[in-house]
Amino acid sequence: MNELTLVIIRGLAGFILMLILARLMGKKQITQITYYEYIVGISVGSIAAELTFSSEIRMSNFLVGMVLWSLLPIIISKIELKSSRFRALTEGKPTTLIKDGKILEKNLKKETLTVDEMMILLRQNNVFKLSDVQTATMEKNGQISVIKKSELQPLTRKDMGMVVENETAPCLVIIDGNLMEKTLTDYGYTKEWLFGEITKQGAKDFRDVFLAQIDSKGNVYVDLFNDTIKMPQIKQKLLVAANIKQLQSNLVNFSLQTENKEAKEMYQGYAKQMDHLMTEMASYLKE
Numbered sequence: 099m100n101e102l103t104l105v106i107i108r109g110l111a112g113f114i115l116m117l118i119l120a121r122l123m124g125k126k127q128i129t130q131i132t133y134y135e136y137i138v139g140i141s142v143g144s145i146a147a148e149l150t151f152s153s154e155i156r157m158s159n160f161l162v163g164m165v166l167w168s169l170l171p172i173i174i175s176k177i178e179l180k181s182s183r184f185r186a187l188t189e190g191k192p193t194t195l196i197k198d199g200k201i202l203e204k205n206l207k208k209e210t211l212t213v214d215e216m217m218i219l220l221r222q223n224n225v226f227k228l229s230d231v232q233t234a235t236m237e238k239n240g241q242i243s244v245i246k247k248s249e250l251q252p253l254t255r256k257d258m259g260m261v262v263e264n265e266t267a268p269c270l271v272i273i274d275g276n277l278m279e280k281t282l283t284d285y286g287y288t289k290e291w292l293f294g295e296i297t298k299q300g301a302k303d304f305r306d307v308f309l310a311q312i313d314s315k316g317n318v319y320v321d322l323f324n325d326t327i328k329m330p331q332i333k334q335k336l337l338v339a340a341n342i343k344q345l346q347s348n349l350v351n352f353s354l355q356t357e358n359k360e361a362k363e364m365y366q367g368y369a370k371q372m373d374h375l376m377t378e379m380a381s382y383l384k385e
Contacts, residue, residue: 111157121130141167189238197236199247209236220244272296274322285312288347294340296320339376346372 113242133380145163147281152160178185193205195216216234217244225231233245271282271292292312293304299320301307309321346369 111161120262138171139168162245190196194233195236195242196228196231199229199232211236216242227351266314268311270309270311272304272307272320274309275305275307277304285349287312288344290340290343290347292318296343297340301335340380342372342379343374346376 142164145160156214192208195205223244225244230246230250232247269281269285271278295318296307300322306322307320308323311319349365349369353362356362
């Protein structure tokens with residue numbers, strides 16, 4: 099086997115093993131690297147480089163070394179979960195740089211942080227005036243968290259005594275022209291209601307819609323395949339029909355949810371009346 103082929107094989111083996119080990123070490127290795135994880139990353143990378151070009155040393159020795167170095171952060175992470183003291187020893191603790199608007203010079207020196215570097219970190223948090231800062235803390239991963247003074251914080255609805263409705267995650271109900279019926283039903287909406295909403299925005303059929311999303315307040319975002327279509331004037335008759343079908347569907351759902359026999363019969367009766375009304379109005383709605 100020639101030298102070039104050997105380098106290729108050893109390089110591929112090192113890359114594949116590093117990829118597997120990185121997956122085992124988890125996402126924290128990428129997003130919140132600590133001191134020992136930084137050391138491990140450098141060491142494993144160096145071993146992989148040596149594996150590729152040091153053909154005089156057995157490949158198995160390098161592979162064992164990479165596995166050993168990669169197991170260390172996994173073991174340490176398990177111990178950290180059980181011991182806060184050990185976690186503080188390996189990862190350190192957050193350091194307060196500014197407290198009550200006053201810069202703590204000793205803590206700046208402790209973190210070997212210059213004033214210029216601190217200002218860069220503050221500007222990355224959209225803070226340009228030191229007088230705006232109430233508290234600034236350097237986290238264990240080197241990032242800085244800033245709390246502005248109370249009078250400079252944005253006014254919220256809660257501060258104004260307004261009732262705030264919690265929002266839930268929006269849901270996609272049409273993807274690439276395909277209606278997600280189960281998702282639509284799980285969120286408490288019907289096909290008829292959704293059809294009425296997409297027609298308001300220029301669609302003639304579900305297949306005209308590339309993407310449709312409903313937020314927690316019932317607002318519908320629609321993106322059509324044909325972006326040149328302009329929003330048409332709302333056709334009142336179609337909206338009436340869609341609203342009646344929505345009401346009928348709600349009555350059916352109410353009858354299924356209640357255990358009260360009288361209420362169940364009442365909901366079913368009104369649902370039938372809505373169905374009869376739609377049948378009678380069908381010819382007029384087409385005009």
